[in-house]
Amino acid sequence: MARPIPDLDLREISKLHEGDIKPSGSKSYIDAAIDSISSSGSSRSLLFGTLSGWLAGVTIIRVGKIAAFGLGGSIILLHFASEYEYINVNWERIRESVRHSQALMENAVRFVKKNSCYTVGFVGGFFFGIAST
Numbered sequence: 001m002a003r004p005i006p007d008l009d010l011r012e013i014s015k016l017h018e019g020d021i022k023p024s025g026s027k028s029y030i031d032a033a034i035d036s037i038s039s040s041g042s043s044r045s046l047l048f049g050t051l052s053g054w055l056a057g058v059t060i061i062r063v064g065k066i067a068a069f070g071l072g073g074s075i076i077l078l079h080f081a082s083e084y085e086y087i088n089v090n091w092e093r094i095r096e097s098v099r100h101s102q103a104l105m106e107n108a109v110r111f112v113k114k115n116s117c118y119t120v121g122f123v124g125g126f127f128f129g130i131a132s133t
Contacts, residue, residue: 042117049121050128057129 027035081087112119 045115045118046121049115049118050125053122053125053127054129054132055125056122057126057131058133059129060126061130061133 078087082089
């Protein structure tokens with residue numbers, strides 16, 4: 001015979017695990033996810049990297065042709081619009097954006113160096129995903 005379900009208040013359980021889900025301090029959710037990947041074992045990081053890389057590879061192949069056509073066409077149209085002075089390019093604002101991109105790239109390189117197992121798994125899984133489509 002089955003045992004009865006004990007009296008359980010789900011609100012108390014969610015309060016216990018709130019700290020596990022939300023990042024502490026001023027960390028963003030992405031920083032908390034990166035820290036959790038970094039703290040896991042190397043085999044777990046390799047497996048997680050392979051699965052996420054495979055998913056990214058499959059997604060890129062499925063969406064890539066449409067996105068490449070749209071992006072290429074947009075670049076050509078923007079160039080012609082700029083040449084015929086329909087639009088003016090604010091180069092100073094672009095330089096500011098590039099500075100921000102440089103900081104993002106430095107963070108990405110730091111992540112790759114810190115999490116080599118995840119990175120190798122992601123790259124391998126990415127190529128598996130491309131080959132499997």
